[in-house]
Amino acid sequence: MTGFKKGAKNVSNYCGNLSFSPRYFYAPLNELEVIEIVEHHAAEKIRVVGARHSWSRVVECPDVIVDMKHFDKIEIDTRSKGKIWATVGAGCRIERLLHYLQIQANATLPTLPVITHQTLAGAVATGTHGVGRSSLSHYVNKVRMVQWNPESGKAEIRVWEEGVGLQAARCHLGCLGIVLSLQIACVARYLIEESVARYIHIEDILAIEQDYPFTPFFLVPWRWDYVAQRRRHPSSGKGRSWHATLYQMYRLMVIEIGFNSIVKFMVRLKCSPRLIRGFYRHLFFLFVVRGGVVVDNVEKISVMNHQPFCHMEIEVFVPATMVCQTTEFLREILPVFGGLQKEVSHEVDAMLNRVGMYEEIFSLAGTYTHHYPILFRRVLPDDTLISMSSGTTEAWYGISFMTFDTQFDSFYAFAGFLARSMAALFGARPHWGKLCPLKEKEILSLYPGLEVFKKVCRTADPAGIFRNKFVQEKLGL
Numbered sequence: 001m002t003g004f005k006k007g008a009k010n011v012s013n014y015c016g017n018l019s020f021s022p023r024y025f026y027a028p029l030n031e032l033e034v035i036e037i038v039e040h041h042a043a044e045k046i047r048v049v050g051a052r053h054s055w056s057r058v059v060e061c062p063d064v065i066v067d068m069k070h071f072d073k074i075e076i077d078t079r080s081k082g083k084i085w086a087t088v089g090a091g092c093r094i095e096r097l098l099h100y101l102q103i104q105a106n107a108t109l110p111t112l113p114v115i116t117h118q119t120l121a122g123a124v125a126t127g128t129h130g131v132g133r134s135s136l137s138h139y140v141n142k143v144r145m146v147q148w149n150p151e152s153g154k155a156e157i158r159v160w161e162e163g164v165g166l167q168a169a170r171c172h173l174g175c176l177g178i179v180l181s182l183q184i185a186c187v188a189r190y191l192i193e194e195s196v197a198r199y200i201h202i203e204d205i206l207a208i209e210q211d212y213p214f215t216p217f218f219l220v221p222w223r224w225d226y227v228a229q230r231r232r233h234p235s236s237g238k239g240r241s242w243h244a245t246l247y248q249m250y251r252l253m254v255i256e257i258g259f260n261s262i263v264k265f266m267v268r269l270k271c272s273p274r275l276i277r278g279f280y281r282h283l284f285f286l287f288v289v290r291g292g293v294v295v296d297n298v299e300k301i302s303v304m305n306h307q308p309f310c311h312m313e314i315e316v317f318v319p320a321t322m323v324c325q326t327t328e329f330l331r332e333i334l335p336v337f338g339g340l341q342k343e344v345s346h347e348v349d350a351m352l353n354r355v356g357m358y359e360e361i362f363s364l365a366g367t368y369t370h371h372y373p374i375l376f377r378r379v380l381p382d383d384t385l386i387s388m389s390s391g392t393t394e395a396w397y398g399i400s401f402m403t404f405d406t407q408f409d410s411f412y413a414f415a416g417f418l419a420r421s422m423a424a425l426f427g428a429r430p431h432w433g434k435l436c437p438l439k440e441k442e443i444l445s446l447y448p449g450l451e452v453f454k455k456v457c458r459t460a461d462p463a464g465i466f467r468n469k470f471v472q473e474k475l476g477l
C-alpha cells in the first residue's frame with residue numbers, strides 16, 4: 001500500500017499535550033487505497049488525523065492512523081442560481097480553501113473560525129465555529145465516507161446527504177468512517193466593519209447584538225471589564241477602508257506578536273501572579289486601539305495568526321440565557337484559583353454546594369492564575385445531533401480559556417473544575433476538539449440528540465472499528 005508506514009511514526013498535536021505511536025500510519029493517495037486500508041485493518045481500530053490542531057484526545061488510537069493530506073482537491077459549483085457549493089477533499093486546510101474560493105468564485109465560507117490552519121473536514125467533525133452564525137457543520141449538505149460493511153466483508157463508499165444520517169455526519173467525531181470529501185454551502189465574499197470599544201457591563205454588549213451581530217468580545221482578567229470587537233455589515237456603498245492595511249499591520253505587530261509575546265514571556269518565565277495581574281490592570285489597554293472604524297474583507301477581520309503561539313485551550317458553550325449568570329460565576333471563581341479570594345458570594349456558595357463542588361474549589365485555591373483574555377463568541381443553533389450548539393432553538397456562547405503555560409497540570413485542574421461545575425450549573429458543553437474533561441454520565445443530559453447519534457453510529461459501524469477510547473469515555477460508544 002502506498003503511504004504505508006509501520007511502527008515508526010509518532011503522532012503529536014501542535015501544542016504537545018497529545019503524543020502517541022500507532023502501530024500503523026498511512027497517507028493514502030486515492031480512494032482505492034483508503035478502501036484497502038479499511039479492509040486490511042477491519043479487526044483493529046482506525047482513526048483519521050487532520051492538521052493536528054486539536055487539544056482533545058479525539059484522534060488518539062493505538063492501532064491505525066490515516067492522514068488524508070493528499071485529499072485536498074476543491075471543486076466549486078455555481079450552477080444553482082444564487083447558490084455556491086464547494087466540494088472539498090478531507091485533507092484540505094481551511095486557509096487553502098478560502099484562497100481558492102476567493103480566486104475562483106469571489107466567495108468565502110458562511111462562517112469563519114479564528115484559526116484557519118485546520119482541515120475543513122476536521123473542523124466540521126468537531127463543530128468548529130465562528131461568530132454570529134451557526135458552526136461550519138451546519139452548512140454541510142453532503143459527506144462521502146469509506147465505511148466497513150461486516151456483512152459483505154468489504155469496505156464501501158457511502159454518501160450521507162439527508163435525514164438523521166446527514167445530521168450525524170455533520171459533526172461525527174470520526175465515529176462513522178473515513179471522510180473522503182464533503183460539500184459545503186458558500187457565500188459571496190463580503191466586507192465587515194469593525195470598531196473596538198470598552199464596556200464595563202456585559203449587558204451593554206448584549207444590547208448591541210442586533211446592530212452588531214458578528215461581535216466577539218473579551219472579559220479582561222483582573223480588570224473584569226470587557227473589550228468588544230463590534231462587527232457588522234457596512235452600510236450600503238461603503239468600500240474597504242483606506243487604512244485597512246495599516247489596521248492589519250497593527251493587529252499583527254501589536255496584538256498577535258507584541259501582546260502575545262509579552263504574555264507568553266511572563267508565563268514561561270514563571271513571573272509572579274502579582275506581575276500578571278498588574279499587567280492587565282495597568283497596561284492592557286495600551287495595546288488596544290479604540291474609537292476608529294475599519295472596513296475590510298471578512299477574512300482579514302475574522303482570522304488571526306495564533307499558530308506561532310502554541311497554547312492550550314478549553315472552550316465551553318452556555319445557552320445565551322445563561323451567559324450573564326455564567327460571567328458572574330467566572331468573576332468569582334477565577335480570583336479563588338488565583339489565590340486572591342478566600343470566599344465567594346452567598347449565591348455562588350449555594351450554587352457550588354448544590355452540585356457538591358464547594359470544597360473542591362477551595363482545595364484548588366492559589367493553584368492557577370489565569371493570564372489571557374477570555375473570549376466570548378455567539379453561535380446560532382446547528383442542525384446537527386451533537387455539535388455544541390445543537391438541539392435547541394436559542395443561540396449559545398462559546399467561552400474560550402487559553403494558557404501559554406507548558407506545564408499543563410494546573411490548567412488541567414482548572415479546566416476540569418470549570419467544565420464540570422458549568423455543565424452542572426448552566427448546561428455548559430465543552431468543545432469536542434479542545435480540552436474535554438467531562439465523562440459519559442456528565443455528557444448524557446447535555447445533548448438531546450445524543451441517543452439518535454449513537455444509534456446512527458452503531459448502524460453505520462456495528463463493529464466499532466472507527467471508535468476509540470475518547471468516544472467510548474465521552475459518548476458510551
